[in-house]
Amino acid sequence: MGFVISQSEQEEIDRWLLKYPPHQKQSAVLPALKIVQEKNGGWLATEHLDAVADYLSLPKIAVYEVASFYSLFDLKPVGKHKIYVCTNVSCMLAGSETIVGYLERRLGIKMGETTQDGCFTLKEAECLAACGGAPAMQIDNTYYENLTPEKIESILAGLNG
């Protein structure tokens, strides 16, 4: 087990820990996972999960449970950018199927896959709470609404990726 949480990640996690009582370190598990995921190529390997468990003195399985529950944590290698396309009711009514179809063709991958060049991972998302701008998607930490194929083109071009 080679992975050690770096100094700077530890400091960030510690800032979160301060917000909770000392005997409830487990409250910081979500931010801790998020920090470690961001600093380590956008996904969490078992050794990352184990390191978080160690750092927060939690049983390993407790961290595995959380990491596997939330779809914002990736447990397999991902591309540089993660594209979450909402396929829930409002977006579906507003044509998310076209959006998904367009993205799949444009990137040459299916839902859940990563492009050959390692640039994009395509993921399905449940309601992004952006129904007002359906169809919607999220790339990394940015929302994009009222999507059309043309709009997607310019967004992708803007990512240089």
Added chain:
Amino acid sequence: MVNFEINDKQYSAPDGTLIIQVADREHIAIPRFCYHPKLSIVASCRMCLVEVAKSPKPLPACATPVAEGMKIWTHSPCACDAQKSVMEFLLINHPLDCPICDQGGECELQDQALEYGKDVSRFTEGKRSVKDLDIGPLIKTDMTRCIHCTRCVRFGTEIAGMRELGATGRGEHMEIGTFLEQTVDSEVSGNVIDLCPVGALTSKPFHHKGRAWELQQVASIAPHDCVGSHVYVHTLRGEVMRVVPRQEDSINEVWISDRDRFSYSGLKSPDRLLKPLIKKNNEWVETDWDLALQFTIKSLQAILEKEGGRSVGALVSPSATLEECYLAQKWLRGMGISSIDHRLHRMDFSCDSGGPSPCPTFGLALTELENADTILLIGSHPRTEQPLINHRLAKAARKGAQIIMVNPIQYDFNFKVAAELTPSGGQLLHPLLGIMNALLSQKNERPHFAWLTPFLKNTVSTPEEKQVAEWLGRGNKKVAIFLGLQAQAHWHASALQLVAEALALFCQASLGYLTEGANSVGAWVSGVLPDQGPGGISLSEGKGLNAHSMVKTPLPAYVLFGGVEPEFDLANTVAARRALSESAFVVAFSPFRGGMCEQYAKVMLPIAAYTETEGTFINGEGRWQSFNAANPPPGEARPGWEVLRALTALCGGPGSLYSRSEEVRDELKHIVQNVPSVTLPSLEQRFRRIEPILSESKEGLRVVTEWPIYRVDSLVRRSKPLQDTAASPLFRARLNPKTASLYSIKGENKMRIRREGEFECILPVAVDKKIPENTVHIASALEGGGNMGQQGAVQVFLESNKDA
């Protein structure tokens, strides 16, 4: 108290009681999956929905407390409709493979589907399937059948204190497992088999061995520790198929240890002794019982005549039944044999002549243990030694008890320990004296303990010991002190006992013993002791040798009763091997052959194993617990008490008078009830005996040995599933890194351990921070590990790698 109605009938219950608890009390059926009375409430399965007046929706009975004036219906159309719908949802993904599922016939889902489900499924889509996990040799998984009740997960967190199983994924993708394939290795893991309401977690050794409805059920008592857990033995056509817990809230609640659950596999070992055997010209010859018994008596008599009463040593298993113990000592004493003992792990008996040994009970009831405020355990690792005592300790810790451990090495606990004192070189006596010293120097309101001061003149208390004294000594607390197996097997066992006695007196604490085997108390009561007879009466004459002296200097003959294998079971295995191989005559009464017994014994008499004989065990609380045989012994093996009855009769005693084993028990009971009480010499007088020990040097290396959880008796050692678990240790000398470097020993080395004139052995090294300095920790009773002598001072040498 609140009054309310269930199904239009009036009931009352204390405030806060859950609807399901009242229903269970009143035998009103409410279906359930996630609810379990010994686990926390999650209310996740929704099977227990009931109608409650004024509530817009049905409510879960397992999470809704009763309230004044509440009206509840468990079988109204609304309730039934809700229950049917939940059942339909559960069956969406549950496979309909009951005919090949081991749980079939005792499945809560099957039963409740029959009672509350629909007869036709409306679901035609594909069902999900989940990959199975290999979680070790004891538990078989079939995770497609899991209904996500999370009982197993909560058991891990709340009872086993080890979070190994969990629920990963979400919704349709939720899976119960270990995430990474790993074995679940808690000492009580098998309980999830009973908890799992479906066939997702079943017993691996029982897999496809029989159907629940074909099995016969006999109530019994577990045979591997002094807890005396209540179990059911399930048999099929005279063969034991499995062992499951029997609820007894004051002892094991609804749990049993894996050792008690899976040891039955050993009953089917190819080593079973099926006929009486006599060795002729170094060959084993089958014979009949009559000849075998006559031969045994004649051989023993010849030796006794020639060499006198002290020439024969009898070692009786601490797990032999009360009836066997009583008849064994009666027969042996009748023959003139006085060296009788059951304390096989013990090597220090220096207190013995200071008065009768006390009856080794817990000193309090198990239910009281969990309410103690402070608990001091000396030389004890209950997690492997008495797993269900560990469970009570964990409960006590959760209620806020301070638990203090004084142990030869550091252990992993699954509860919060207030202090763990691990002195260097396994010298347990010193921290105890330190604590005593600190107690005495606290503001002393107990002047009658002043006599202790001179004994403590060389003792300086450490801050840790002072802290412990603080916890123990503050008045008005319930304090319990225990001497564990490692205190009893210690080279200062007698001194530890005396100091513990003094501590207990000082703190007004109970003093208890966590003993070896299932029936150490019974053996004591029966008089399987060299200097005490039935009822614990001190013998003024005809005292014999104790277990340790019997093998230290070899005797001409030995009687081994109840599957005792001295090469594993005795404190000093080297001396035991030597003594037995040099002796002229050994008779082994045992369910098993095999091992060294084949070489040293002259006669092997097949006796019934656990489950095959009726009898009584007295547990550590002093409870007499009788049980019946569940299946007949194989071949010509006979229950031990019958064999002893026949022997007594052959020797001219009144043995044949007993027609049933109960008569043996009742005779003993009568004796016990009429025993005059004894007064021991004062503690002060007895303390004088340990004075020389107090000034002994603490320096130097000591070997500390320990019987691993699945090596404690001949039955467990033959249970394949238990031997295959991760709990089976390797034969290694474990050392602290500092000690290792002091002797220039590294992890990959072998080392030679020697005690002048006693033994010498070479074994691989493991460096381990949990071992205190100056300690060499070695597991006993391992295959190939028998070249180890008793605990205590040794010299070690680095073994150069070429001849290792």
